[in-house]
């Protein structure tokens with residue numbers, strides 16, 4: 001028998017202690033509380049610093065080859 005499949009009272013207490021990430025409402029972590037991750041921490045900081053901010057794209061559709069390639073011949 002294991003209680004790993006459902007949260008126990010102890011785990012619930014941990015959640016209450018750490019709270020939830022104000023950015024995405026995930027469970028906060030010890031390292032980045034009150035945020036869940038460095039990403040959310042940085043986003044919040046950027047919000048305060050810049051007012052409006054852009055989330056950098058994680059990936060682009062263009063590859064190095066696309067950027068460096070000359071126009072394609074017909």
Ligand SMILES: [Zn+2]
Pocket residue numbers: 021022023024025026035036037040
């Ligand atoms: Zn978060």
